[in-house]
Amino acid sequence: MAQRRQPAEGVTNAKIEKIDGETYRLTIPSAALGDAGEFEVQASNAAGKATSSAHGEVDQVPKIVKGLVPGEVDEGDDHVFRVEVSAPVRDVKWYKNGAEISPGTHFTLKDVGPKEYELAIREAQLEDGANYKVVLANKGGSCDSSAQLTVTKPADLKLLKGLEDVEVDEGQPLELKCRIDGRPSSVKWYKNGKAVVDDKDARIQLRANPDSGDYSLYIPDARPDDAAAYKVVFTSKKGELQSAANARVKPKSKATPANFLTPLEDVTVQEGEIITLKCQVGGEPQPELKWYRNGVELKPDDRIAIRLALDGNATLRIRDSKKSDAGEFSVTAINEAGTAESKCQVKVLSADEMPCAPKFM
DSSP, X not given: OEESSSBGGGSTTOEEEEOSSSOEEEEOTTOOGGGOEEEEEEEEETTEEEEEEEEEOOOOOOOEEEOOOOEEEEXXXXXXXXXXXXXXXXXXXXXXXXXXXXXXXSEEEEEEETTEEEEEESSOOGGGOEEEEXXXXXXXXXXXXXXXXXXXXXXXXXXXXXXXXXXEETTSOEEEEEEEESOOSEEEEEETTEEOOOOTTSSSEEEEETTTTEEEEEESSOOGGGOEEEEEEEEETTEEEEEEEEEEEEXXXXXXXXXXXXXXXXXEEETTSOEEEEEEEEEESOOEEEEEETTEEOOOOSSEEEEEOTTSXXXXXXXXXXXXXXXXXXXXXXXXXEEEEEEEEEEEEOTTTSOOOOOOO
């Protein structure tokens, strides 16, 4: 008699057959998962009894629960394919472009659990770009899953436009810009050799646009202590790319009121000659000048020329003078610290009116 902890007659569809005088067979034609277990057969006669046992398993047809996912990695990176099935399997085989993969230092085959399996690729090479397939089987059947792995060569970083030296006035925006080709794994900025912290509350703003390759350091209102040597370092798997530049900030000078270092002087000219008025102004910043004749502002035209040099020397010239050009001339100097004015008289005389030098008769 055969038994599985209970008489075999109690097993659904169990069939016991005598093959010959010494051979017996137990058959379960349509096994179910519940039929798995420990089976025992007992043989007895007048001389005694003998038993034999064996374990019977029923495999469930496996199905893919989570299949392989296509991947893309840079050359030199690791990658792992994972698969999960609905039931335990007895055989797991991995393939690369149809060729079975043997485990080694480059490919590692791992049973994560009774239903989960992995293929790990260490430091993927360009030739590892392929179609990968896993076939999982047991006595109940088999299932498979496949996915493509793309291995790309990391692009070297290339400097398209480096940082350039800049000079700005105190209080004005200061910006250092550069452009690169490629995507760095990290970007670091340095000011006089010290790393610049990327803090939203900081005065120094670090801007990055990986899509366009534009990177910049921006200070909305430069101060004298922002003048420094700046450097940006881009890092990739291939190494580093650097660019550096100097930033200068011109401090604001203290304003001093406009004043006349040399005032206007009265002038007398003969009709038809050039009227020339000169003065020198001082003050910081350099004052703006406005010229007047008899209270009416003068503007440059084909007869009137107005000049102001960097050293403060100012000149008003009127060509082909006429008697109507005579009068009171004034110049007003204006800057943020104050205003100053200088005046003089201009006479235009005919040739008969011009004084003659004395002579002895």
